[in-house]
Amino acid sequence: MPYPLVFSGGFGQSARHPFTPLAIRCLITAGPTREFFDPVRFVSNPSTGKMGFAIAAAARAAGWTVDLVAGPVALPEPAGVMLYPVVTAEEMLRQTDALFGPCDVLIMTAAVSDWRPKVVHPQKLKKDGAGLTVEFEPVPDILATLAQRRRPDQLLVGFAAETENVEANALAKLDRKGIDLVAANSVAGPDGAFGNEMNRLILLGRDGFRQPLGPATKAAVAAQLIAALAARLAAPTR
Numbered sequence: 703m704p705y706p707l708v709f710s711g712g713f714g715q716s717a718r719h720p721f722t723p724l725a726i727r728c729l730i731t732a733g734p735t736r737e738f739f740d741p742v743r744f745v746s747n748p749s750t751g752k753m754g755f756a757i758a759a760a761a762r763a764a765g766w767t768v769d770l771v772a773g774p775v776a777l778p779e780p781a782g783v784m785l786y787p788v789v790t791a792e793e794m795l796r797q798t799d800a801l802f803g804p805c806d807v808l809i810m811t812a813a814v815s816d817w818r819p820k821v822v823h824p825q826k827l828k829k830d831g832a833g834l835t836v837e838f839e840p841v842p843d844i845l846a847t848l849a850q851r852r853r854p855d856q857l858l859v860g861f862a863a864e865t866e867n868v869e870a871n872a873l874a875k876l877d878r879k880g881i882d883l884v885a886a887n888s889v890a891g892p893d894g895a896f897g898n899e900m901n902r903l904i905l906l907g908r909d910g911f912r913q914p915l916g917p918a919t920k921a922a923v924a925a926q927l928i929a930a931l932a933a934r935l936a937a938p939t940r
């Protein structure tokens with residue numbers, strides 16, 4: 703395991719009055735995960751973590767306490783944020799699970815690898831001129847797993863990475879995962895979200911809530927998202 707897992711301890715539940723959202727504790731995931739099939743080869747995706755890190759910085763700027771669980775990325779640690787590096791989906795699940803209890807808001811921007819190799823070879827596989835067949839199994843759905851043990855006062859936000867029917871596919875994930883809000887995000891083509899400096903989201907709620915964010919820099923979209931969530935937390939009912 704390349705990185706140690708770090709567990710938070712003893713924060714307890716944050717005291718948040720529903721009408722005065724002070725001392726908001728936010729848990730954010732970012733970046734890709736890597737699923738190895740031998741010590742030097744893995745399956746992953748092109749996520750760079752920029753959107754999640756921008757959201758972490760915006761949440762911190764809003765005065766929130768931020769835990770950031772990140773897969774392998776090449777980004778500087780945002781100031782004032784607790785960073786928990788992970789590599790695999792299994793590690794991300796264990797780390798977010800450890801931090802979930804005291805959080806008020808969970809924002810899952812991570813592009814979790816949906817499958818992992820069934821067999822992880824302990825030594826580097828040698829080429830013998832033949833092809834290679836790797837059998838995959840699904841990884842746990844982190845968001846859906848955490849949603850099963852959520853408190854009603856926690857706000858759960860997913861990010862839907864879509865290449866087609868962006869809004870409809872994102873809406874379907876609200877119920878499937880048991881979350882409150884989903885940010886529909888196009889990852890198709892050269893203008894897609896992966897790696898770009900700019901982004902455009904549509905924030906969708908189970909209750910029919912719909913708010914476009916951007917197009918703008920990821921930092922600006924992140925600030926708009928945190929403002930939208932803050933307004934939502936301040937609402938008497940949600």
Ligand code: CTP
Binds near residue numbers: 810811841
């Ligand atoms: N997610 C998760 N655990 C997974 C896969 C996804 O927690 N194993 C989270 C992502 O972080 C994101 C949301 O679920 O917040 C939607 O992820 P996305 O990749 O868009 O959808 P999937 O659930 O993977 O479904 P599909 O690949 O069929 O679109």
